[in-house]
Amino acid sequence: xxxxxxPGTGGMKPLxxxxxxxxxxxxxxxxxxxxxxxxxxxxxxxxxxSLAKLDILLITHFHADHISGLPGLLLSTGNFGKTIPLKIxxxxxxxxxxxxxxxxxxxxxxxxxxxxxxGRGEIMxxxxxxxxxxxxxxxxxxxxxxTECRKPVFSPExxxxxxxxxxxxxxxxxxxxVNLDGREITTEMVTEGERQPLKVTYITDSVYFDExxxxxxxxxxxxxxGMYGSEEYREKMQEKQHMIFSDSARVASLSESRELxxxxxxxxxxxxxxxxxxxxxxxxxxxxxxxxISKVIK
Amino acid sequence: xxxxxxPGTGGMKPLxxxxxxxxxxxxxxxxxxxxxxxxxxxxxxxxxxSLAKLDILLITHFHADHISGLPGLLLSTGNFGKTIPLKIxxxxxxxxxxxxxxxxxxxxxxxxxxxxxxGRGEIMxxxxxxxxxxxxxxxxxxxxxxTECRKPVFSPExxxxxxxxxxxxxxxxxxxxVNLDGREITTEMVTEGERQPLKVTYITDSVYFDExxxxxxxxxxxxxxGMYGSEEYREKMQEKQHMIFSDSARVASLSESRELxxxxxxxxxxxxxxxxxxxxxxxxxxxxxxxxISKVIK
Numbered sequence: 001x002x003x004x005x006x007p008g009t010g011g012m013k014p015l016x017x018x019x020x021x022x023x024x025x026x027x028x029x030x031x032x033x034x035x036x037x038x039x040x041x042x043x044x045x046x047x048x049x050s051l052a053k054l055d056i057l058l059i060t061h062f063h064a065d066h067i068s069g070l071p072g073l074l075l076s077t078g079n080f081g082k083t084i085p086l087k088i089x090x091x092x093x094x095x096x097x098x099x100x101x102x103x104x105x106x107x108x109x110x111x112x113x114x115x116x117x118x119g120r121g122e123i124m125x126x127x128x129x130x131x132x133x134x135x136x137x138x139x140x141x142x143x144x145x146x147t148e149c150r151k152p153v154f155s156p157e158x159x160x161x162x163x164x165x166x167x168x169x170x171x172x173x174x175x176x177x178v179n180l181d182g183r184e185i186t187t188e189m190v191t192e193g194e195r196q197p198l199k200v201t202y203i204t205d206s207v208y209f210d211e212x213x214x215x216x217x218x219x220x221x222x223x224x225x226g227m228y229g230s231e232e233y234r235e236k237m238q239e240k241q242h243m244i245f246s247d248s249a250r251v252a253s254l255s256e257s258r259e260l261x262x263x264x265x266x267x268x269x270x271x272x273x274x275x276x277x278x279x280x281x282x283x284x285x286x287x288x289x290x291x292x293i294s295k296v297i298k
Numbered sequence: 299x300x301x302x303x304x305p306g307t308g309g310m311k312p313l314x315x316x317x318x319x320x321x322x323x324x325x326x327x328x329x330x331x332x333x334x335x336x337x338x339x340x341x342x343x344x345x346x347x348s349l350a351k352l353d354i355l356l357i358t359h360f361h362a363d364h365i366s367g368l369p370g371l372l373l374s375t376g377n378f379g380k381t382i383p384l385k386i387x388x389x390x391x392x393x394x395x396x397x398x399x400x401x402x403x404x405x406x407x408x409x410x411x412x413x414x415x416x417g418r419g420e421i422m423x424x425x426x427x428x429x430x431x432x433x434x435x436x437x438x439x440x441x442x443x444x445t446e447c448r449k450p451v452f453s454p455e456x457x458x459x460x461x462x463x464x465x466x467x468x469x470x471x472x473x474x475x476v477n478l479d480g481r482e483i484t485t486e487m488v489t490e491g492e493r494q495p496l497k498v499t500y501i502t503d504s505v506y507f508d509e510x511x512x513x514x515x516x517x518x519x520x521x522x523x524g525m526y527g528s529e530e531y532r533e534k535m536q537e538k539q540h541m542i543f544s545d546s547a548r549v550a551s552l553s554e555s556r557e558l559x560x561x562x563x564x565x566x567x568x569x570x571x572x573x574x575x576x577x578x579x580x581x582x583x584x585x586x587x588x589x590x591i592s593k594v595i596k
Contacts, residue, residue: 038370064402100398
C-alpha cells in the first residue's frame with residue numbers, strides 16, 4: 001500500500017494559494033519526498049504530514065523551484081527529532097549544490113547522505129523499487145517511479161485443505177516454505193497466483209518524448225507536469241522544455257496508465273480546471289490536481 | 299512618508315498561518331526589505347507588494363529563517379522585470395553565503411551588489427538614513443533604523459508677506475535660497491521651524507541589552523522581536539539569545555518610542571494575543587502584530 005500526496009502543484013514560483021510542485025509518499029510508516037521547493041515544509045504541515053517520517057528525498061533537477069526549500073526542510077526535520085540519516089538521490093552535480101545550500105543549516109542532528117544518480121536504474125525504498133530515467137529539460141534531471149510488488153492473495157481454503165496450522169500462515173504468505181510432517185509446503189500452494197504490482201510514476205520537468213510512456217508503463221497513477229492547458233503555448237513550452245496538458249495526456253494514454261494527475265502549473269494559469277473538459281476527451285481519467293490531493297494506492 | 303508592512307511575524311520556521319519575520323518599507327515608489335526567510339515572496343504577494351519596486355535588501359543575520367527565501371525572491375524579482383542593481387547590505391561573512399545560495403539562480407537580469415557592514419554606521423536609501431548597530435545573538439548580526447528627516451512646514455503667510463511669487467515656493471521649501479530683487483530669501487524665512495524626523499527601528503534576533511534602547515531612541519515605530527510572552531521562558535531565551543515580550547517592552551519604554559510592534563514569535567506560541575493585557579501594562583502602545591500589519595508613518 002502506498003499513500004500519495006501532492007503538497008503543491010505550482011511551477012516556477014510559490015503563490016499564496018499554490019505551493020511548489022512535489023510529491024510525498026508514505027509506506028509502512030516511512031516517508032519519501034520528491035523535490036523540495038520554497039515552502040515545501042509549510043505545504044507538508046498544511047496536509048498534516050510529519051517530517052519525522054522523512055527517510056528519503058528524490059530530486060528531479062536543480063532548478064530553484066524544485067530545491068530552494070531544502071535548508072528549511074532539513075532544519076525543521078531536525079527539530080522533529082530525526083537522528084537517523086536522510087538519503088538524498090539527485091542528478092549529477094547535486095552534491096556540490098546541496099553542500100552550498102546547506103551553508104545556512106550547518107548543524108543538523110542527522111546525517112545527510114547525498115548520492116548522485118544518472119541514466120536508467122533502480123534504488124530501493126523499504127520494499128519499494130524506485131525506478132529513475134533521464135528527463136529532457138534545460139538541465140540534467142530525472143523522473144521517478146515507485147513500484148510495490150505485492151504478495152499474492154492468501155487462500156485460507158487451500159491452507160485448510162492441506163491441514164496447515166494457522167500459526168504458519170503468515171510465514172508461508174511471506175514467501176517462506178515450511179516443513180510439515182515431512183511435506184514441504186510452498187507459498188504457491190496456499191496463494192491465488194500473482195498480483196499486478198502497484199506503480200506510481202512522477203514526471204516533471206520535461207518536454208514530451210516517447211520513452212516517458214515506456215517508463216510510466218501501466219502506472220496505477222501517473223503524476224505528470226502540464227504547464228499550460230492551452231495549445232497556444234506549444235511552441236513556447238517546446239522551447240522551455242516543458243509539457244502542455246495534451247502532452248501529459250499522450251504520456252498517460254500511451255503508457256496505458258489508469259489515472260493521470262496534472263501538476264506544475266504555470267503561475268500565469270490561474271484556473272487549470274478551465275481545461276478539464278478538453279483534456280478528459282484525450283484521457284478520460286485525468287484529474288486537474290490541486291494542492292493537498294491524496295490517494296491510497298492498493 | 300514611510301509605508302511599513304510586516305509580511306511575516308514568525309521565527310524559526312514558516313507555518314501555514316504565519317510567514318517568517320521580515321519588514322517591507324516603501325518610500326517614493328522604492329521598496330526596502332529587511333530579511334528574506336523561506337516564503338517571503340509569497341508573503342509579499344499576499345499583501346500586494348510588488349517585487350518590481352525592490353531596491354535594497356537589509357539582512358539582520360544569516361540564520362536560515364532570515365535568508366532561506368533569497369534565491370526564490372531574486373528569481374521572482376527578475377521575472378518582475380527588474381534590471382537595475384539590487385543592493386544587499388548584510389553582516390560580515392554574507393558575501394560568501396549569498397554567493398553559495400545563489401548557485402540555484404545563476405542567471406539574473408539584474409546585478410546583485412552585496413556589501414558587508416559592521417559596527418555602528420549609516421547608509422542611505424533614497425533620502426532616508428538607514429542606521430545600523432550590532433545585535434547580540436549567536437551569530438554576527440545587525441539591527442536597523444530608518445530615519446526620514448522631514449522638511450519644515452512651509453508658511454504661505456510668511457512667503458506672501460515677503461512678496462515671494464508662488465513659482466519660487468517649492469524651491470525655497472526644498473532648502474534652496476533664492477535671490478529676489480537683490481534680497482536673499484532663505485528657507486528659514488518662509489518655514490515654521492524644524493519638524494521631528496520620522497523613525498522606524500527594527501530589532502531581531504537579539505538578547506536584550508541597554509544600547510538597543512539608545513539605538514531605538516524616540517522611534518515613531520519600534521518593531522522588536524519577542525519569542526515568547528511568558529516569563530517562564532526567560533532563562534531559555536537568554537541562552538538562545540532572544541527576547542521575551544517584557545524585554546521588548548523594556549526597549550520600547552526606555553527608548554521613549556511611540557509604538558511597539560512585537561514580531562518573530564516562536565512556532566510554539568500559537569496565540570501571542572494571549573499576553574496582550576500583561577504586555578500593555580508594561581508599554582501601553584504595544585501591538586501584538588500579525589502577518590500583513592501595515593502603517594503609514596508621516
